[in-house]
Amino acid sequence: MAILPDSGERYLSTSLFKFKDNITLNIFNTIERKIVKFEPLVQGKVSVYTCGPTVHRPLDPALFRRFVCADLLCRYLEYRKLSVNHVVNITDMDDKTxxxxxxxxxxxxEFTDKYIKLFKDDLKLLRVREAxxxxxxxxxxDSMVNLASTLVEKGFAYEKLxxxxxxxxxxxxxxxxxxxxxxKIRVGATVDLDDYEKDHPRDFTLLKRVGLSELKxxxxxNTKWGNVRPSLHxxxxxxxxxxxxxQFDIHTGSRELLFPHHENEVAISLGATGKSPxxxxxHCESVQYDGTLFEGEFSNINTSSETENKNPFFADKxxxxxxxxxxxxGWRPREIRFWLLSTHYRKILVLSKKALLDARRSLDKxxxxxxxxxxxxxxxxFNGDNKLNKDSHDTPNQTDKDLQLNSIEQPLEINIDIEQLIYDLKHGFGQAMxxxxxxxxIFALIFKTVRTLNRMIDNSKIDENSHIFNKNHAASVLEIFHEIDHVLQIFNFNQDRETSALWLSSPEIKKLIDEREVARKNxxxxxxxxxxxKLLSMGVEVHDGKI
RNA sequence: GGCGGCUUGGCCAAGCGGUAAGGCGACGGCCUGCAAAGCCGUUAUUCUCCAGUUCAAAUCUGGAAGCCGCCUCCA
Structure with missing residues (x-):
């Protein structure tokens, strides 16, 4: 008689094991200011646009976040079997470039190509899916000039000087x-209005006339209005x-872009086509730096304001x-990605030494x-030869009655636990996303799962016949980890210590381990x-059992 | 001045009307020759504050305080 751990719901309805084909994704839509059900324009396809970088310098953490958030979206849409068309623009022609x-x-x-390459390299390191x-x-x-013409024709744009x-x-x-x-907005708060000749200070630039050096x-x-350059909007x-x-499905970006940039994008679209794009x-929230990243490294430096100004690290923004x-x-890109994902995208994310350390420790675990x-x-x-030896000697610590019970009831129950664990993980992942x-x-769920797994592994004699935790169980769990990692991209399945066989195949390491065993016995x-x-310095961790 | 957001343990962070998930850290225990890792246990009578609604509020309403972002340069 086995106890069903989940009241048997998944045995009654096997469809729960599979995701339904129709989309149940709910997202916070900035324009509606609430969480709404996502339905693509075209069944099975999703078009996504993300405001890209200005390629005049490398990405900063706010940009990492924007692209990692967009990545989470795109990867999840693909996980849900939708075909994603992701477009990211590159601003290579503006004041800064x-x-x-x-x-x-x-x-x-020449200048922008360098930074375009850097941009793509950074995204790759952060495991961001290519757009x-x-x-x-x-x-x-040309398309910008055409769009501007349309706006003039429809009376939404005017030329001035x-x-x-x-x-x-x-x-x-x-x-x-x-x-x-x-x-009610405060016009001119961030712009020097003297630089422009707008009819009304609220109006925004579409095409900006260029200076002499740009002309040269x-x-x-060259347009009918003069020699110009397109504005960001x-x-x-x-x-x-x-x-x-x-019109397309999802426009992503950072909070900072909401006004005026995105508002003006909408305005242009409304003017030209009558539709919101x-x-x-x-929108993902901003990233803030708390100034602690070099804590410890410079603890000997006295932190009077004068010194702070002289030390480039203290001044770091x-x-x-x-x-x-x-x-x-010393921070690995995977740790940075984990940190970027660890806070919900609509909450402010803090860059701090502690936050990165937390990410590192979590990933280590x-x-x-x-x-x-x-x-x-x-x-x-290979949990230490000793442990295996110990276990094989220790087994008959049970009475005949215990053994009998185990052989009949326990294996069944524990097997169900593994299935349950996998089900919970997959189901919980989909529901949270x-x-x-x-x-x-999801992170809470993953770490809960890790503890359960550790417990099972700890209490188990790992061999072919283990009913508690064996090869097949490990393979099934790895499979589900792989599956959710198509979206998260935080797991490391190619660990150097992937197989102890690798170490043991190295005569040098084998010799050291054997030598150490002799020393321990003596x-x-x-x-x-x-x-x-010495082994540790070679990347080999030993976990001892009883001698 | 306007618009928007945030405030939960030492830190990070869930919770969205039914009596505080998870991670990190710390402490105690198991294990160990000692460690490490892992496991077990402890760590918020309370959610910035003050009122109100409710049988019931971290969650809803009103008010206060603090912090942050944006206000048509650039992205």
């Missing part, structure tokens, strides 16, 4: 996305239209932490569990500890 290239004495494309396309602004200038501006007074329903009230370098478009609006059409808007810099400081599973699966589980990507629920602790340190 032009100034940067001038400073470096390079052509614009379907990365259209460059400089390759889409060779620049083109969007006429906000022509659009009645401006502000729906960000909720701004045009009558040919970094401009026009860039994104034109690229979404030319690559995804007048994206049906769903997803969030945007100075490039991926390379973080890696130079996960890796150890996965490492053990891999070894069990491969039949090379469907509920606006409740990633913290109670020569000094020698034993010395060998242990």
């Amino acid at each position: 032009i100034q940067g290239s001038e400073k470096e004495g390079e052509t614009l494309s 379907q396309s990365y259209p460059k602004v400089s390759d889409n200038l 060779n620049s083109l501006y969007f006429n906000l007074s022509a659009l009645s329903d401006y502000g729906e996305l960000s909720g701004v009230d045009l009558d 370098r040919g970094v401009c478009i 026009l860039q994104c609006a034109a690229i979404t239209q030319s690559s995804l059409g007048e 994206a049906r769903y808007w997803m 969030l945007e100075n932490f490039t991926l390379k810099k973080l890696m130079d400081m 996960l890796d150890r569990c996965v490492g053990a599973l891999l070894e069990i699966k491969n039949g090379t589980y 469907d509920d606006d990507f409740k990633i913290t629920d 109670k020569d602790w000094e020698e034993s500890d010395r060998i242990r340190d």
Whole structure:
């Protein structure tokens, strides 16, 4: 008689084991300010647009977050068997890239190509799924000019001293996305209005006339309004239209972009096509730096304000932490990805030494569990020879009655536990992701699972016949870990210690282990500890059992 | 000045009307020659504060305080 651990629900309805084909994904839609059910425009397909980087310097943590959040979305949509078309624009023609290239004495494309490569390298390191396309602004200038023309024809844009501006007074329903009230904003808070000749200070730039140096370098478009360059707002609006059409599914970006950028993208679209470009808007929150990343390293430095100003590290701002810099400081990209995912995307994420250390320790714990599973699966589980020996000698610690009970009841019950564990993991993962990507629920679930697995492994004699935890169990658990890792990309399934066989095949390591065993048997602790340190420095961890 | 967001243990972080998930850290125990890892146990009568609604509030309502983002440069 076995006890069903879950009241038997999954035995009654096997369909619970599989996800339904229709989408039940719920996401927070910024424009509606609530969590809504996601339904793609075209059955089975999803179009996603993410505001890309300006390629004048390497990515900073706020950008990492934007792309890792978009990655989580795209990977999950694919996990749910939807075909994803992800477009990320690249701003390679703006004030910063032009100034940067001038400073470096390079052509614009020489300059931006370097940073485009860096951008893609960083994304790869952070295990971000490659987008379907990365259209460059400089390759889409015609579509921008065409879009601007349409706006002029429809009365939404006007020319003033060779620049083109969007006429906000022509659009009645401006502000729906960000909720701004045009009558109450403080105009000129971040812009020097003297630089512009707009009819109304609220109007925003579509095409900006270029200066003489840009004209000489040919970094401009010749239009009927003059030699100009597209504004950021026009860039994104034109690229979404030319690559995804007048309307697409999901527009993602960071909170900072909501106003004015995304609001203006909507305005351009409304003016040109009468439609809002994206049906769903997803915004991730900002990243903040708490100044602790170099704590300890410079503890000897006196922290008076004068010293702080002199020490470049104390002055470090969030945007100075490039991926390379973080890696130079010893943080692995996987740890950075884990940190980026560890906070819900709509909450502020803090970059701190503690946060990264937490990520590291959590991943270590996960890796150890996965490492053990891999070894069990491969039949090379090596928890110290002693433990295995001990176990094989210790078995008859039970009465005949116990053995009888075990052979009949316990195995069945424990097997069900493994199935239950896998079911809970898969089901819990889908449920949490469907509920606006409740990633913290998933991490809680994973670590709960790890503890359960450790307990099973601990209490089990690992061999072919183990009813509690054997090769097949390990393989099944690894399979489900693999499955959810297609989305999360945080597991490490290629650990060096993947097989103890690898160590044991190394004569040197085998010899050291054997030597250490002899030393331990002779109670020569000094020698034993010395060998242990040596093995550790070679990346081999020994876990002792009883002598 | 406007709009929006946040405030839960030492730290991170769930919870969204039914009596505080999970992780890290710390402490105690098991295991060990000692460690490490793992396991077990302890670690918030209480959720920024004050009122209110309710049989019942961290969760709803009203008010206060603190912190943060954005306000048509750039992305």
